[in-house]
Amino acid sequence: MSKKRLRSREWYEGANADAFMHRSWMRNLGFPADMFDGRPVIGICNTWSELVSCNGHLDRLAEFVKRGVYEAGGLPIEFHVTPLPEANLRPSAMLLRNLVSMDVEETIRGNPFDGVVLLAGCDKTTPALLMGAASCDLPTILVSGGPMLSGNVRGQTVGSGTSVWRLSESVKGGQITLDEFMDAEAGLTRSVGSCNTMGTASTMALLSEAMGIALPENGAIPAVDGRRFALGQLSGRRIVELVREDLPLSTFLNRRSFENAVRVNAAIGGSTNAVIHLQAIAGRLGFDFALDDWDCLGSGVPTLVDVMPTGRFLMEEFFNAGGLPALLRTLCENGVIDGDAPTCNGRTIRENCLSAQNFNEDVIRPLDNPVVNDGSIVVLRGNLVPGGAVLKRCAASPALMQHRGRVVVFDSLEDYERRILDPELEIDETCIMVLRNCGPKGYPGMPEVGNMGLPPKILARGITDMIRISDARMSGTAYGTILLHAAPEAAAGGPIGLVQTGDFIEVDVQNRRLSLDVSEDELERRRRVTTPKLPEVNAFQRVHVDHVLQADRGCDFEFLVGHRTAGIPAKSH
Numbered sequence: 001m002s003k004k005r006l007r008s009r010e011w012y013e014g015a016n017a018d019a020f021m022h023r024s025w026m027r028n029l030g031f032p033a034d035m036f037d038g039r040p041v042i043g044i045c046n047t048w049s050e051l052v053s054c055n056g057h058l059d060r061l062a063e064f065v066k067r068g069v070y071e072a073g074g075l076p077i078e079f080h081v082t083p084l085p086e087a088n089l090r091p092s093a094m095l096l097r098n099l100v101s102m103d104v105e106e107t108i109r110g111n112p113f114d115g116v117v118l119l120a121g122c123d124k125t126t127p128a129l130l131m132g133a134a135s136c137d138l139p140t141i142l143v144s145g146g147p148m149l150s151g152n153v154r155g156q157t158v159g160s161g162t163s164v165w166r167l168s169e170s171v172k173g174g175q176i177t178l179d180e181f182m183d184a185e186a187g188l189t190r191s192v193g194s195c196n197t198m199g200t201a202s203t204m205a206l207l208s209e210a211m212g213i214a215l216p217e218n219g220a221i222p223a224v225d226g227r228r229f230a231l232g233q234l235s236g237r238r239i240v241e242l243v244r245e246d247l248p249l250s251t252f253l254n255r256r257s258f259e260n261a262v263r264v265n266a267a268i269g270g271s272t273n274a275v276i277h278l279q280a281i282a283g284r285l286g287f288d289f290a291l292d293d294w295d296c297l298g299s300g301v302p303t304l305v306d307v308m309p310t311g312r313f314l315m316e317e318f319f320n321a322g323g324l325p326a327l328l329r330t331l332c333e334n335g336v337i338d339g340d341a342p343t344c345n346g347r348t349i350r351e352n353c354l355s356a357q358n359f360n361e362d363v364i365r366p367l368d369n370p371v372v373n374d375g376s377i378v379v380l381r382g383n384l385v386p387g388g389a390v391l392k393r394c395a396a397s398p399a400l401m402q403h404r405g406r407v408v409v410f411d412s413l414e415d416y417e418r419r420i421l422d423p424e425l426e427i428d429e430t431c432i433m434v435l436r437n438c439g440p441k442g443y444p445g446m447p448e449v450g451n452m453g454l455p456p457k458i459l460a461r462g463i464t465d466m467i468r469i470s471d472a473r474m475s476g477t478a479y480g481t482i483l484l485h486a487a488p489e490a491a492a493g494g495p496i497g498l499v500q501t502g503d504f505i506e507v508d509v510q511n512r513r514l515s516l517d518v519s520e521d522e523l524e525r526r527r528r529v530t531t532p533k534l535p536e537v538n539a540f541q542r543v544h545v546d547h548v549l550q551a552d553r554g555c556d557f558e559f560l561v562g563h564r565t566a567g568i569p570a571k572s573h
């Protein structure tokens with residue numbers, strides 16, 4: 001056990017006026033005097049809010065974490081941060097990810113915490129909390145909210161997010177009626193919890209478990225399952241031990257665990273948003289993790305988890321099949337990941353999954369029967385995207401991996417919405433749709449609109465995929481041959497801003513090329529007469545547009561990158 005002096009003693013130890021005030025103004029909540037006797041003080045960072053329905057049970061989960069902290073001899077103190085509701089927040093929850101990370105960082109730094117438990121779930125809540133906590137680097141455990149119950153509409157299992165995209169395309173294509181579409185609203189999301197598909201929330205929860213900063217089974221236990229609350233209690237106990245053992249977050253979050261995360265992401269068919277979030281977290285910890293690492297490290301790793309949008313099942317079925325421990329066992333035993341990486345419960349990844357079993361090989365496929373042979377995220381470069389663009393290969397159409405097509409440009413999301421329904425739009429399935437001015441600065445906040453729906457006249461012919469390219473993101477629940485995160489974005493002067501309708505683009509996934517068939521002279525001419533469009537912004541959006549990095553660097557603010565710690569701030573009085 002570490003003899004290191006607890007950080008909280010700087011607040012609560014002694015007989016001077018400062019310590020008196022720090023203790024007195026906590027005792028008015030009902031804490032007895034001996035709660036400040038030198039026991040570890042644990043911050044519980046909660047993202048509960050009625051605005052974030054996915055995290056609507058985290059107030060109850062926090063009570064279980066507190067039980068565990070008390071049992072282990074610690075003092076839990078809960079605090080809340082700005083809500084990040086993925087489904088409601090405009091223009092994009094991503095716009096506030098960095099703001100919430102700052103909220104988390106400064107709340108931890110300015111208060112007498114020795115360790116932190118992060119309660120997150122909905123998409124951006126997990127990276128925002130991890131980024132803020134990484135900048136303080138105290139002992140930290142993440143407890144995810146877990147996925148919502150499986151959806152069911154008219155006897156059919158439906159997945160949150162994924163089925164919305166499918167159903168809305170079916171309405172446009174005339175395969176179902178509008179009434180049938182509206183019927184799905186209540187049956188699709190039946191309980192609190194994050195999206196039950198392999199969206200960004202599930203991806204980030206599972207990667208957190210794989211990186212060792214959450215206890216085993218964190219990623220997949222359903223939100224309303226009693227075992228989710230038991231996990232909270234165990235996490236409360238364990239964080240007190242982590243403080244006593246003096247094991248900061250960077251013990252587990254480092255290049256080694258990130259390399260594992262990239263491979264696990266391929267195996268689960270994880271979200272492209274994980275690329276941006278992990279880049280940002282790595283930046284906060286001060287180690288280099290390049291965009292191309294995603295392609296190099298993940299290349300050849302098959303997708304084994306048959307969950308939507310890549311596959312057929314939902315997170316509840318993945319949990320019942322054995323969840324992440326069963327998958328990790330397969331990956332460890334076959335040398336796909338580094339099983340010796342440590343985890344926050346004191347054991348290695350391999351030790352944690354030694355006795356895990358796969359109870360359903362339809363859901364967690366064996367290596368010789370994958371969902372997709374190579375599920376890695378692919379990074380393409382070329383004169384269109386010198387900073388790169390990403391493709392979730394396991395959600396794309398193999399027939400479109402090599403394609404040259406005539407471009408149809410949409411200059412903004414509004415332009416796309418205005419023209420896509422027009423039967424006179426000159427477009428067919430061989431065309432490539434390009435959407436721009438939806439990047440980190442351009443929208444601002446890089447919304448999840450890269451999975452542009454196809455024109456109705458093409459859907460009506462039963463065609464469900466075309467190549468789409470943008471400087472936007474897409475929901476982890478979405479699917480299709482969609483090239484995202486084009487960098488630099490149009491608003492930052494990237495070449496995607498120079499493309500014109502009628503140009504030709506060549507996509508060559510095997511050789512990782514994304515080329516605009518326009519001469520350098522012509523591009524230079526267009527550059528001279530093009531002024532990148534920046535949005536009208538005010539208040540916090542001004543800070544965002546002025547400081548946000550491009551997608552290939554995680555969209556963090558440049559002044560937040562780099563390793564620092566919580567330290568001991570100057571006194572307030």
Ligand code: FES
Pocket residue numbers: 054086087121122123193194195199201
């Ligand atoms: Fe919250 Fe999907 S909208 S996790």
